[in-house]
Amino acid sequence: MGPFGASRTPRGAVGEGKTESGIPPPQIFLSPPRETQFDYLTAGRWGAMRHTVPAHGDEENQMGQPVTTVRRMRLGMELRRMRENARVSQNAAATAIDGSDTKISRVEAGRTSLTRLELDALLDLYGITDREFRTGLLELNHTARQRGWWQQRRDVMAPKLQELIELESTASRIFEYEAIVIPGLFQTREYAHAVISGFPTPPDLSLEEAVRIRLDRQSLLREPDAPRFVCVLDEAVLHRRIGNPVVMSGQLRNLIEMGRLPRVSIRVMPYSSGAHAGTDGSFRLFGYSSPVDMDIVFLEQKQSRIFLEDEADLTPYRVAAEQLCERALSPEDSARLITALAAEFDESNEFDESRQE
Incomplete structure (x- = not known):
């Protein structure tokens, strides 16, 4: 059950809640069954932050203004959730990647990215063993570094x-x-x-x-x-x-x-x-x-x-x-x-x- 109450299927999957005309009914898009109302209301449950225009960041556009990508933000939020669940301090996480507390803070805020080796080290530290989930996070980290049109x-x-x-x-x-x-x-x-x-x-x-x-x-x-x-x-x-x-x-x-x-x-x-x-x-x-x-x-x-x-x-x-x-x-x-x-x-x-x- 996901943030809008809809069950998870791959984006664009055939048969994903549609009417005969192919239009997704708003009730499926937005509302879960009554027995799953708790899941619906607690989506986004990781205590994420309110973001306004950041004052600084590691990556900037050519106008000299900081850019926080959505994919980095998603990855950063999940890394913070996993670190906190594993009861690992920012200092310990920084040590695992030979970095600083500041870098961990910026990664978790979506303001800078990680190398594959750094992400692997953090996932090991946080005890993440599910192969499919790890692969998904590694792919998210990879696409976060790519440039859109x-x-x-x-x-x-x-x-x-x-x-x-x-x-x-x-x-x-x-x-x-x-x-x-x-x-x-x-x-x-x-x-x-x-x-x-x-x-x-x-x-x-x-x-x-x-x-x-x-x-x-x-x-x-x-x-x-x-x-x-x-x-x-x-x-x-x-x-x-x-x-x-x-x-x-x-x-x-x-x-x-x-x-x-x-x-x-x-x-x-x-x-x-x-x-x-x-x-x-x-x-x-x-x-x-x-x-x-x-x-x-x-x-x-x-x-x-x-x-x-x-x-x-x-x-x-x-x-x-x-x-x-x-x-x-x-x-x-x-x-x-x-x-x-x-x-x-x-x-x-x-x-x-x-x-x-």
């Missing part, structure tokens, strides 16, 4: 964006509630251009490059091992005019197409729902599986980002996600509403054109 553009991409892309790219499941704009993973080129143009971009990043990066992120959803993605949109997002009516109509029709992807479920929270669990703002909830189960809440602000991993912080968001799915329209009813609103934007465009004649 987004890191090839790290000279112009802020750490916040790099970390968001890695969160998306390495997750096995994603829940997102959005109250303001269409999520970036669903945006059309024209809509993305209109959204991004309303915000200042880094001096080394052109508007067109920013749009291109956003569109490149979307390939994730079409991959064979795409994460299960449940998205709940406040109805206001669909009415808020970004760009002209043609842009909005195209965006809404694209949203319908994205909702037909086999591992994507898009649902609308209608105005008629009144107050609900998402009224205090947008959030993203990422889930990760083998070899280390882990959930992360990602909150984005203008000048910072916050990762929440502690159980006390995670539980309200898991509960909110479940309540939002319970209150939102079904994917089918949501698609009908989105189609109707797209038609309204078409009519608005025709009216605007007639006035100009």
Whole structure:
């Protein structure tokens, strides 16, 4: 039983909780059977930390800013859990790898990596003998040192964006509630251009490059091992005019197409729902599986980002996600509403054109 209450199967496995249409039902995605409610509420049980933008780190991008990768963070959390369970001090762990207490602290915080020999030494020290689990951790350590496509553009991409892309790219499941704009993973080129143009971009990043990066992120959803993605949109997002009516109509029709992807479920929270669990703002909830189960809440602000991993912080968001799915329209009813609103934007465009004649 994992962080969202779903049993563990490999990402993209055939037969993994789907409806006939291939859309993962939100109840399976978010909710365990009643008898396993304890497991659901105690996922992330390792006493993980709340992360904000770190003040320093061993690895930096070309902008001179520290980068903490999700895979290093996952590995570091598990290493800390194993060390504490084995009642090994940081000093003893440091001695085992001929390092320092500071290095162990940074490894466990996900700020620096280990060699294979160092990781093997720590696993021996912590008494980890399960071959499959050790192999999984060694593979996680190996992939944590690899560079994703987004890191090839790290000279112009802020750490916040790099970390968001890695969160998306390495997750096995994603829940997102959005109250303001269409999520970036669903945006059309024209809509993305209109959204991004309303915000200042880094001096080394052109508007067109920013749009291109956003569109490149979307390939994730079409991959064979795409994460299960449940998205709940406040109805206001669909009415808020970004760009002209043609842009909005195209965006809404694209949203319908994205909702037909086999591992994507898009649902609308209608105005008629009144107050609900998402009224205090947008959030993203990422889930990760083998070899280390882990959930992360990602909150984005203008000048910072916050990762929440502690159980006390995670539980309200898991509960909110479940309540939002319970209150939102079904994917089918949501698609009908989105189609109707797209038609309204078409009519608005025709009216605007007639006035100009």
